[in-house]
Amino acid sequence: MDTGQQTKTGTLYHQVESMLLAAIESGALRRGVPLLEVQVAEQFRVSRAPVRKALGLLAEKGVIRKRSGRGYDIVERIGTARPDLQDPAEQGAYFIPGETDRRRPAWQNIYSAVERDLVSRQVFASVRINEQALADHFGVSRTVAREVLLRLQEVGIVDKDDRMRWVARKLTADHVFDLYEMRWILEPVALRKAVPNLPPGLLPRLREDLATALERYPRISVQKLDELEYDLHVDVLSYCRNRKIIQMLFQQRAIMISHHYIFDLYLSVPEEDPFIGEHLTIVDNIIAGDVDAAVDSLTAHLQASVTRALSRIETISPEKSPPAVPYIRLLED
Template sequence: MALATTSGTDTHTTPANDTTDAPAAPRAKRPPAAERVYAHVKQAVLHREYEGGTLLTEGELAEAVGVSRTPVREALLRLEVEGLIRLYPKKGALVLPVSAREITDVVETRLLVEQYAARKAVPAAPALIERLSELLERQREQAEAGDLAAVAVTDRCFHAEIVRGTGNEILSRLYDQLRDRQLRMGVAVMHAHPDRIAKTIAEHAEILRALRDGDADAAVEAVGRHVSWVRNLASGEVR
């Protein structure tokens, strides 16, 4: 017959709901190494911490993020597909500068997406109007604080909210890719033309007013003027 293994004072049974000695809840897992490298490089490129023409090496990136070189290669391949870098075997990754052609292509595609979204947004849902109002106020505060990078991010959020308002998830994903490129362009232009920030905020207010008034034609026209300014600056026509 099997004998019990309890002895002395160790004969009691711990209740099932006794959590006295239960292990602490596990901490949130860190993102995979390749994802951390991808996020690090992409943010640095979009915010111009890695300028166009900068050559990045696997060793430097591995040390900066605290990972091995294998996930660095994986992340760089993903960024090359997105058009932010170009890989050179045994040399590293070159951060691609923003070209006039890229600006033209991005602006043309944004106009197609955003003007369609502005028209479809009318009549605008109260939740959309409220969210755009919040973002506009946040952008004013960031501009007053001189935080140009934050202004550019909020600018991206403002436009993305209108596109998401279409309810078309495929269109929203496509737009997110465009806005990543536009973010880098926007930060560069804001540094070169800081006076443009006030105009950007005024144009956002104009778009919001047209949506609030339910004027689809005015909203489409305001979006068209606002989005086109980056292309005008690239061609030397500052407005």
């Protein structure tokens, strides 16, 4: 796994969690084979910290459970085991999708780079993407290039214009407001539906992470800010059982992805807490059993985030605009 790229599509531990889950669903990881933190880290070529968090999230979701000794056992098989796969324990390694695994979809190899190219330019202008030029630039088929764009469309980064051409819209005030408005309509409903399904250990862990980050602030990383954002707005809400709501929220993910690049490429961690205290209030309200207060706090947090997001974008100088790439054309406002 190229950690320099994988963190750009979300936080690293979410990537590890997703790929572990895929391996369990496919039967590549079998019951009876312990998942050991150090071995998973070596397989993915990442540090143990994101692996530890990914395994914890899978345990909270009931997919794996802590062993009496070291590691975790698989307790839930979502997919069907593949009988043609040799037992990983016999080979001394896990069958986990990765850079060297030919079963990994080809689009994953270039997704992060394309996402970065597009989002880093949306701060400055709307852009048009040439599908064939994208394929040529990365040395892949046009089918692979189209798959990348379809995946980016799913999270709201690109779309088709009236002439069915791929475009990524500039982060104008109206566009940012629309994205947040959808979130403050949907997320409070999702939170109310998610709360009854939250596993017992999740909220205390979130609260501890938030309190620690607030105490250390601003001596934290952009990646840590990403993790805290995803903890509430993705992980907690994922326990909402209305999958249509979750699907619609997934399509609003563009603004969260944009925030990562704005901080990572153009700005440093802000001097004042951008959201940690607000997240802590939401979590405290849930722990206290006051779901109405938690919902109100979440709505207020999202509404306040619009102004903060626009303020950050306005501070970025046009001189920081990235150099041209062959498959992206800037559009007139």
